[in-house]
Amino acid sequence: MTDLTFKNVVNGELVDSASGETYEVIDPSTGEVYAKAPMSGAEDIDRAYAAADAAFAGWGDTTPQERARALLHIADAIDARADELVKVESRDTGKPLGLTASEELPPSSDHFRFFAGAARVLEGKSAGEYMSDHTSFIRREPIGVVGQVTPWNYPLMMMIWKIAPALAAGNTVVLKPSDTTPASSTLLAEICQEFLPPGVLNVVCGDRDTGRALVEHRTPQMVSITGSVRAGMEVAGAAAADVKRVHLELGGKAPVIVFDDADVEKAAAAIAEAGYFNAGQDCTAATRVLAGPGVYDDFVAALAEQAKGIRTGMPDDEDVLYGALNNATQLDRVAGMVDRLPDHAKLETGGARQGEAGYFYTPTVLSGLKQDDEQIQDEIFGPVITVQKFGDEAEALRWANGVRYGLSASVWSKDHGTAMRMSKRLDFGVVWINTHIPFVSEMPHGGFKHSGYGKDLSMYGLEDYTRIKHVMSYIGG
Structure with a gap:
């Protein structure tokens, strides 16, 4: 047992829950308790929203330049304290230290810098006389107080994807991180307090009931979640x-x-990396492959070889691509999906827990699955890649779109026409061609169907945190 206890961040101060209750935080690499976090209740949510509501009057009236300056300072602070953020993120999630430092921290500060600039260039229709003797113009305004809930797969980056556009637009925030990963969220909130007025950004820890109270509270004008x-x-x-x-x-x-x-070889290597990165715990992970009849056998063999060469292990092991699954429940879910493999399918490689301590699962490839199998229809959210063989382009498109999700997809072909046809017809919010999973601050990320609505990143993400007001003035004599 450790004496490490995280704190809520409310109205610029680090505080315990009002009840004094805490819950245990588990290190997924060992399966052991390493810290405690506040178990926040209704009183804590009330206090956080009261602080955010009081702070909105001032923060909402700041100029874009003032908000941009604060976000730029936060970006610099993230870079300055990158090593510290990497360590707490890795301890909470089991992620490899080296990959977290190289793949997650640079985008984190970059997102703040992007939204700092974006705050100063919001655009709208020009003022004009759309009725005789009346001038109309558009105001883009902050929505007000926003409640946000973040997941455990990328706790630091997903927090930034939410708070950076919300703050840039002039809103104030109450955010609840996942109960299994409170460390980086509370640390980042603490860092931000140096550059934000009290109450502008508040973080409360807790379980599902805490999140429900945050969403159902009467104060926020908007709620945002990344999750299931x-x-x-x-x-x-x-x-x-x-x-x-x-x-x-x-x-x-x-x-x-x-x-x-x-x-085939290049595609298998790239898809393996995009499928197994972060243990496949990514809503956009390349985990459902549809291969053409001419390359199916070769691709399955090449992907299996790639999987056999990929390692999982402890965060300080420089040779691993991914670490432990986040929690015991997720390990059971992933293992159950593989254990229930139907008779017509084949386990090509992997399919086993690694070690007895922690929540590690081996890189896995499943072939021969049918479209209505649960492994195709349901999100596994683990280091498991499935491969199906399609007959022609029409069948590939039908199978690709034949799930309830619509977040992301990729097309691998040397033919420009094929790639363009598929990018048009795929019912997904992000489509990559001959690559999978890169993100940039300037381009939007968001899905269709059961993958949700609204955009993260980009100017579209900033606009989602604004409201539009029409102002009309009579100018006649």
């Missing part, structure tokens, strides 16, 4: 009762369509 479809539906239902705006980034089941003219 089930959680998104609950949030949308609760928000509907109070006519709150909702921003949802939910699950995914990305089709990865490999046509017969693709370079």
Whole structure:
């Protein structure tokens, strides 16, 4: 047992829960308790929202330049304290230290810098006389107080994807991180207090009931969640009762369509990395491959070889691509999906827990699955890649779109026409061609269907945290 205890961040101060209750935080690499966090209740949510509501009057009236300056300072502070953020993120999630430092921290500060600039260039229709003797113009205004809930797969980056555009637009925030990963969220909130007025950014820890109280509270004008479809539906239902705006980034089941003219070896290597990175715990992970009849056998063999060469292990091991699954429940879910493999399918490699301590699972490839199998239809969210063989382009498209998710997809082909046709017809919010999973601050990320609605990143993400007001003035004599 450790004496390490995280704190809520409310109104610029680090505080315990009002009740003094805590819960245990588990290190997924060992399966052992390493810290405690506040178990926040209704009183804590009330205090956080009261602080955010009081702070909105001032923060909402700041100029874009003033908000941009604060966000730029935060970005610099993230870079300055990168080593510290990497260590707490890795301890909470089991992620490899080296990859977290190289792949997650640089984008984190970059997102703040992007939204600092974006805050100063919001655009709208020019003022004009659309009725005789009347001038109309558009105001883009902050929405107000925003409630946000973040997931455990990328706790630091997903927090930044939410708070950076919300703060840039002039909103104030109350955010709840996942109960299994409070460390980096509370640390980042603490860092931000140096550059933000008290109450502008508040973080409260707790369980699902805490999140439900945050969403159902009467104060926020908008709620935003990155999480499972089930959680998104609950949030949308609760928000509907109070006519709150909702921003949802939910699950995914990305089709990865490999046509017969693709370079099999290059595609297998890239897809393996994009499928197993972060232990496949990514809504956009390349985990559902559809391969053409001419390359199916070769691709399955090449992907299995790639999987056999990929290692999972402890965060300080420089040779691993991914670490432990986040929690025991997720390990059981992933193992169960593989254990229930139907008779017509084949386990090509992997399919086993690694070691007895921690929540490690080996890189896994499944072949021979049918479209209605649960391993195809449901998000596994683990280091498991499935491969199906399609007959022609029409069947590939039908299978690709034949799931309830619509977050991301990729097409692998040397033929420009094929790639363009598929990018048009794929019912997904992000489509990559001959690559999978890169993100940039300037381009939007968000899905369709059960993957939710609203955009993260880009100017579209900033606009989601604004409201539009029409102002009309009579100018006649």
